[in-house]
Amino acid sequence: MATTTTAPYADIRQPALARRLLSAPTAGPLAALVLACAFFSLSTDQFLSGGNFSLIIQQVMVVGTLAVGQTLIILTAGIDLSCGAVMAFGSILMARLAADGTVPPLVAIALGLAVCAGFGLVNGLLVQLIPLPPFIVTLGMLNVAFALTHIYSDEQTVSNLPGALTFLGETFPLGDTDVTYGSLLALALFAVFAYVLSSTAWGRHVYALGNSQESARLNGIRTGRLTVGIYALAGLVYGLAALLLVSRTGVGDPQTGQTDNLDSITAVVLGGTSLFGGRGSVLGSLIGALIVGVFRNGLQLMGVASIYQTLITGVLVILAVTIDQISRKRAR
Template identity: 65%
Template sequence: MSTATATDRSEAPQQRSLLSRTSHFLTLPAVGPLLALLLACVYFSVRTDRFLTGANLSLIVQQVMVVGALAVGQTLVILTAGIDLSNGAVMALGSIFMTKLAVSSGMPGVLAILIGIAVCTAFGALNGTLVTMAKLPPFIVTLGTWNIAFALTHVYSKDQTVTGLPKSLTFLGQTFPMYNTDVTYGSVLMLVLFAVAWYVLRQTAAGRHVYAVGDNREAARLTGIPDRRLLLTVYTVAGAVYGIAALLLVGRTSVGDPQAGQTDNLDSITAVVLGGISLFGGRGSIVGALCGALIVGVIRNGLQLTGVPSIYQVLITGILVIVAVSVDQLARRKGRA
């Protein structure tokens, strides 16, 4: 009896430790979105044999790589308790600058790309300046710059699609073989963006400051964090990321389309929300944003493969957004209780 009792006592701390680690793992911000993504993949793999193939999975990543890149910048902004409604229009403007300069002006492709990214970066800096210096709400600022970028895109392009692009602009749309599956370079670049953002947010002081400002800007300022400079930097970096998204867009479509990006701002917000990132700032993981973008891609792809009309894809996505925001609200109320 004594031996059994001693054994039970030695096992009890190990069991408590295992339960503690399991509980901690389940509370991580990215776990919920990751489980939802896995469940969606299992569901559609059961419904259709075509879903769980290398070619189809690669296609899903290609389809979300542009919105995924936008979601990286959107995540940075939302973590500071802001929002960016202009990113889709800014991306479209950047893509038009890249393509028209390369085709109509005969500018070298690399230089045209850099100018296009610089234009997007300038819009990000403008957003950040108006939010920090003029102290305008991010919603109003980015709604205004959305209209400005949208108008400039159509004025500069004259509503004409730019074709005949050089290979330097469409390179990211090309593929390379991996385990008998063609993977685009653009898909890899999107994953690299997420990896860099994860490292900065989780492993650097600047990343911790982003969370601190989003959680409580005044408290962060009182601790010595330069909140204005940080917000300006966040919006500017987000603009640069939108420029990279513009290059991904050009690589995927092989044209400069002035009609592009009109709903991508909402799609990027959807990806962020489904990824478990709080719209109130200060909480969430960039990995969750990646899962959120993939969830949207998986649902749309899976429903299409199973013959469900496209309108139901929008319906289900909307329901998921409402559920995700409701969960976030409940978590905030529980945290205050």
């Protein structure tokens, strides 16, 4: 007789769990990623292989790392248009200091990380203290970082880099597939920030700030300090993206990063993070980066011109933002 009471509760819990899973911001992007992989697996024999998946991860690890920092800022209802240019300056600074022998390679890496964090700090101070809209601040910083990159590099590509700067581009065997150390670092960053945002007080404060800055302040959160810290931390992540970029290409190129800011925003939006703040996750941004990488890789294997790859990416972004708007209106 006692066992008859458990079944109805199980029936209630299972639909509730299914609803929560389906309503999660990452559910739609994950379904889109699975469908895209299934489509390209049927369309080309080359897609479904360990080597090709490793290549996709290598192709998205730089933009994916930028997307980690971009996610932090968009969760606060901000945006960062300068991330690609900051990354480019960080990469050329590391490469030139190390290649010229001005400082040891590890010191060059540390200086590059610090300078990128400094760009983020300045962005945060301007957004918080003046205050200025994040769009305007980071648009201006994009031009500043872009100009400094070309001035400092003298429009020259830096080559002959020491091994410390290219180590993350080296590979190790995993079964029949070669995997880069940089790919592992990028995935580790996603795991760390996923934990921090979901399981720490600091992460909860970030979401509270994005939902309502005034409510967060009234609840005792130091919103000014938090905002500046988030932008500085995002800058540090852009520095790690710069190191990954140098390690993957083997050179310091002043022409890199010119569209990576838009690609990072694309990854974040496709991953289900709301441009209005307070909702989303870095794991969603990883899925979004993989969606872009899978589409570009799959279409390339199918022989589709790159301009159509860009077209499809644009359509996906518009669809993602439209779905976000609809879901926000329904939530009201």
